[in-house]
Amino acid sequence: MSETIIRKMQMDEPDERRVLDLTSQGLIGRPVTRPDGPAKVAGTASYAGEILPEGTAFGVLVRATIAKGKVASLDEASATAMPGVLGVFTGERFLRNPAQGGADAAPVQGASEVAYFGQPIGLVVGETYEDARHAAYTMGVTYEPADDASVDLDTAKSERPDAKQLDQGDLDAAMAGAAHGVDVTYTTTPDSSAPMEPHASVASWDEEGVLTLRGSYQMLRHNRIELADALGIETEKVRILAPFVGGGFGSKLGIAPEAVAASIAAKALKRPVVVAMTRQHVFEGTIRRSETSQRMRLCTDADGRLTGFGHDSKVSNLPGESFSEPLAMTTHFLYRGENRRIGHEIRRVNRTCAGSVRAPGEAPGMLATECAMDELAEVCGLDPIELRKRNIPDQQPENGTPYGTRLLAECLEEGAHRFGWADRKAPGERREGEWLIGMGVASAARTNMTAPASARVTLRADGTALVETDMTDIGTGTYAILTQIAGEMLGLPADRVEVTLGDTDFPPGSGSGGSWGASSTGAAVMLACEAVREQVCLRMGVEPSALTMRDGEAMAGNTRRTLEEVVGDEPVAATGDFEPGSTTEQRVMASYGAHFAEVAVNQTTGEVRVRRMLGVFSAGRILNERTARSQCIGGMIWGIGEALTEDLVHDPRDGHVVNRDLAEYHVPVNLDAPPIEIAFLEELEDWGSPIQSKGIGELGICGSGAAIGNAIYNACGVRIRDFPATPDKVLAGIISEEEAGRLSSGQEK
Amino acid sequence: MKSFDYLRAGSTGEATGAGGAATRFIAGGTNLLDLMKLEVMTPDKLVDINRLDLKAIEETEDGGLRVGALVTNSDLAADPRVRRDYAVLSRALLSGATGQLRNMATTGGNLLQRTRCSYFYDTAMPCNKREPGSGCQAIGGYNRIHAILGASDSCIATHPSDMAVAMRALGARVEIEGTDGTRRTQDLGDFYRLPSDTPQVENALGEAELITAVILPAPVTSRQAYRKVRDRASYAFALVSVAAVVAVEEGKIARADLAFGGVAHAPWRNEAVEAILVGEAPSDALFDRAADTLLEKAKGQGSNDFKIPLLRRTLKATLRELTAEAAR
């Protein structure tokens, strides 16, 4: 094979060539089915804990049962005396907390200190899973509990990092002198990412001291560094494999305790060790989304134009953790208002580590901002869509940066039309028996992010292409879209492109996080293909501008050759390297949309059922209409969970996670998910990525919960400011509406 | 999971003969296995009763139905006689769990499923039901799903079954085979125990005794409803539920058999509530009086206070629905 060519691009200026519009295979945007789909449906796609090398031993994590303190003793002898137990492992290198996304270094280590209830403090390894689990659950552990555990948010120490505060103009004065204003506080409960596949790692070491870890991780290029650092070995000595990942939603961004534990035990026992977390471990020992409290102060002039926007938030995390739910992500750029205050406070608590959960910041943040906007619309006497449209800024209100593509107004208008928004009535006016019906709207916005990414593309002798990168497909459709990009660029039908992912031996992709995978790793594949195309031109002796590739043939002028002929016995390989650059400072880039929801609220019981939802989105180039749509639907169903059901409960006395299984932690089920319509508005963003796409994976959550909250208000006049809106909370509101005579009992009909 | 012996019983006698304090029968396993994996229950021996001949639904001499203990929740819900004559039961079953679970879950197992109290499920927590004398961590903790009626200082757990609530309203009896091979029947209301200071004792089943059937009395002319209030549209336990078998004759309530779920350690029934209703013309004021009696001794624990107004409203709405035609 000839030497691999490298094609680099740093995004310091817009790429207006729009390469994917110049090719002619016709794959881009099409609803191509996932190449990995049949294997997943048939059960032959193997997830981390499913491929066990000969002789694998089974490890089960031991959990701490105090909120804070020291492990005085881990009674190894009591465990090893139990049948089938091979050993107990713990120590300085054990992870106390999982790594935050992109940490590139080991997180807090040392299992003898306990910082939260449920923290892994050791690993029992046995010949069978059952042996290990029994010992892990029953072995003797003694503690020296600290007397200063902090589990109560109200009394916890608080921090206000300067970098996370903003004070512009004079919000107090603006509020005082405004024609209209709202000053309301919203709260949201903690959430769990609860991916379908619990975290699992299979570790094995070879004679050269190279560790192979089959894991369930989202960002292998970072996970490899984190794992090596945690173990104190060179990064090159670690290989991570994660070809299939059963969902991560942020909880698999950084290396987690089970990977390090499995690696340590496998080394000591000189045999492969698998550690698969139980569902309970995932809830208490990975990461959670912080609870939030958000004071919203919004004020307008007489025309409903925002003059002030305040968003003061309170979140929590373990002492020392750098992450704090960035609630004001969209607040910075979504609406106008020259007087602005963004406050951010972090309470330090001994509770399960808080980290990125799908749409960190926006998911709970936009619940508050978009419900507060609905409240503001009412006091302004404006339709909520009109209020939003009046407040779309000309330039970023804090630093004057121009916007990239932004079809927010168009999404709202298109959505209103499709959803039948004009039929919306006043609160309490639409009734079907016990059910009160209402509609709600919210904007969607999600900051567009990209990350460094590399991918190698090889045109092989048989006229097929191979794409290799350590990028992951966490269920989003990465296999599909990278197939399409390579096929499009090289003139190959989808079945002649092979995409291999999830192996750190391949060039490092962006990983799956921050909705940046498609735009970043997709760009790397596009760049690699461009370089391959140039080699094809050289071999054919034609100008790149004259080359057309389609259906396995390369054509230029009068020349037409099959790819087999072009390649001969010398495959063409190239690596694409994509780097974000200064365009992120030159333009405010985000994906946008509008959410519409219709809900029915049961006046007797306070139960809320979502009847239908619509999301209209603009997210740059849509690479695959099917997978994009499915990301948006999934995100909007998350919004149902945020708005109505998901509530990770910490015990008030010791902070432990009370509802640690899927029976009592309520994700929306099929019957909670109504028909959901998705529409995309056409748009190409040249400033973000050379393939003109923008992030879509988290967009569906941003604002969808608020549309539901607003619909509840429109249905029954109850304004929920404490999410999720479970029946108890909605009922309390209904009862006070009834008592105030604002809601008739509905019995007179 | 603690190691255990496994025995597949070929006859009811073999099953009860193999029983003992540390033995458990396994039917569908949908509750027992979860609890064993978490080591909340740690039997030394499992006696598999799935091969026993307890899968029939038969008509009884007095026109009722005898439901074998191993009839699955799915089969029972789908039985045409149940759907026609005991609609409240069919609806209660279908409102529970999921299709997959109902295909496994059995009539006997459903009656004996344990509480979903999170502290019971977490062996690191004190729990009088799991470990008598250790305390009740749900009191003062997160007790949103806990009892408002009949609780004690030892335990505030609820019984999670929907099926049992409907059976309680229908006046079902439990058929039990003792270790001596004799069978007795017992009213479902007497079968279950309130927690008092022994929450680990949940029912009248003696050691190694086997439930062989549930017997439904002959059907009555009535309108029936099972109303379940829950946190999500499916696959959630009842916050509160109402099973109602109601008849109205000549404008007066002739029958009001009511049972309530999600509110107590056992399906709750209060004859005084029914007595208020029977013989009266349906009205909101009457329903309120019935609810007053039902809730007279109701006590919230903090996070479950909402169940008190919720139960009142759900009861009234159910009664309104079932008496609607008559009232018109």
Ligand SMILES: Cc1cc2nc3c(=O)[nH]c(=O)nc-3n(C[C@H](O)[C@H](O)[C@H](O)COP(=O)(O)OP(=O)(O)OC[C@H]3O[C@@H](n4cnc5c(N)ncnc54)[C@H](O)[C@@H]3O)c2cc1C
């Ligand atoms: C996630 C989830 C959600 C659920 N949701 C609901 C719901 O919404 N509503 C609802 O009502 N239920 C619900 N269930 C509970 C379900 O109905 C019960 O698990 C099921 O009915 C138990 O029946 P089984 O046959 O599987 O019992 P098993 O698990 O086999 O047994 C349960 C207990 O009964 C004993 N036992 C079984 N049969 C006999 C017998 N014949 N004689 C004496 N002892 C016996 C066993 O020893 C064991 O102690 C849910 C369960 C799960 C896991």
Ligand code: SF4
């Ligand atoms: S309520 Fe009952 S089951 Fe729950 S912790 Fe208390 S004693 Fe145990």
